[in-house]
Amino acid sequence: MYDYLIVGAGLYGAVFAQLMTGQGKRCLVIDRRKHIGGNIYTSVKDGIVIHQYGAHIFHTSNDEVWKYINRFARFNHFVNSPLAYSKGKIYNLPFNMNTFNRLWGVITPDEAREKIAEQCAEYRFERPSNLEEQALQLCGKDIYHLFIKEYTEKQWGRKAHLLPASIIKRIPLRLTYDNNYFDDVYQGIPIGGYYGLVQNLLEGIPVYTEVDYLKNRGEWDSKARRVLFTGCIDEYYNHCFGQLSYRSLRFEHEHLDKADFQGNAVVNYTEYEVPYTRIIEHKHFEFGRQSTTWITKEYPQAYEKGMEPFYPIRDAENLKRLEKYNELAASTPRVLFGGRLGLYAYMDMDDTIAAAMMMVKQELNSKGV
Numbered sequence: 001m002y003d004y005l006i007v008g009a010g011l012y013g014a015v016f017a018q019l020m021t022g023q024g025k026r027c028l029v030i031d032r033r034k035h036i037g038g039n040i041y042t043s044v045k046d047g048i049v050i051h052q053y054g055a056h057i058f059h060t061s062n063d064e065v066w067k068y069i070n071r072f073a074r075f076n077h078f079v080n081s082p083l084a085y086s087k088g089k090i091y092n093l094p095f096n097m098n099t100f101n102r103l104w105g106v107i108t109p110d111e112a113r114e115k116i117a118e119q120c121a122e123y124r125f126e127r128p129s130n131l132e133e134q135a136l137q138l139c140g141k142d143i144y145h146l147f148i149k150e151y152t153e154k155q156w157g158r159k160a161h162l163l164p165a166s167i168i169k170r171i172p173l174r175l176t177y178d179n180n181y182f183d184d185v186y187q188g189i190p191i192g193g194y195y196g197l198v199q200n201l202l203e204g205i206p207v208y209t210e211v212d213y214l215k216n217r218g219e220w221d222s223k224a225r226r227v228l229f230t231g232c233i234d235e236y237y238n239h240c241f242g243q244l245s246y247r248s249l250r251f252e253h254e255h256l257d258k259a260d261f262q263g264n265a266v267v268n269y270t271e272y273e274v275p276y277t278r279i280i281e282h283k284h285f286e287f288g289r290q291s292t293t294w295i296t297k298e299y300p301q302a303y304e305k306g307m308e309p310f311y312p313i314r315d316a317e318n319l320k321r322l323e324k325y326n327e328l329a330a331s332t333p334r335v336l337f338g339g340r341l342g343l344y345a346y347m348d349m350d351d352t353i354a355a356a357m358m359m360v361k362q363e364l365n366s367k368g369v
Helices: 012-020 063-069 095-103 109-122 131-139 141-156 195-201 217-221 280-284 314-329 350-367
Strands: 002-007 027-030 042-045 048-051 058-060 083-086 089-092 186-188 224-229 245-255 268-269 276-283 293-301 336-337
Touching: 002 012, 002 217, 012 027, 012 089, 012 195, 012 350, 042 195, 048 280, 048 293, 058 063, 058 350, 063 350, 083 314, 089 095, 095 109, 095 141, 109 131, 109 141, 131 141, 141 293, 276 280, 280 293
Parallel strands: 002 027, 002 224, 083 268, 224 336
Antiparallel strands: 042 048, 058 186, 083 089, 245 293, 268 276, 276 293
């Protein structure tokens, strides 16, 4: 008899399993995919590490998380400096002095500050009722229409004025020429990819892939005292309160017989007419000098059964439904729910690790565990 059956060999499940095993608990991990790692899974083709489910750049200011994850991989010094392609021009992201200079011709932070304030002053909403009003109030019309409006509508499949204002809480407008997208203290990518990292997390722990837990949950449940489920919480309960909504992604991987395609790891395409949201050139994550290159185009799409759910649509209707599922989960004490699908939340990798750490602490401190 195992102490924990962990359904899902993604980052959350792997961290939970590693920490619990370190505390003397017996863990069994299963996953419906052919591989471990969930959405951070990487493969190697032509000597290039491929991020199979989109770019994953690790970044954190959490010392405990950084110290922990470095036990399982060596990280390089990659700094995320994405670009945006719009109407035939390339702009730096995040929005910074390089962006403002190309957009308005301003040179100094004071000039940029004045221009931004002038544009934002045109829009004053006591309580923004949608994403469009929220964004216009935060950054003004030029940045909104060039970079945000069409990209967001493409990503979410809805017009900006129909999206909740809560999707955009703030828009970073940096008055420096620093192109580092993240503000965090630590940043990088595991050398050789994330697959090796997850392998190291799960070392010595029995793992079975291509297992559909929900089709044989009785059999699998009998193998452990408690279950950590990292799949969709509504699917666990057979959608008894209705289905939670997601957006999905389609990835188009392409091998090119050239040394360099775009000169940068990530380029966003902001115009609605371009069907993909960004192109990733994988070799740049590890400063590759291979003679050929691999790129991936990301196409956002409506989620349908059988697809991978990526982004939860946390609008009022879905949050109300989620509340019912959470109440039901509270009455299912033998089962824990974690990860972005189990919690119906968007989580960065460091948040995922921190949440798994917290769950382990709570479990160890609870009675009977």
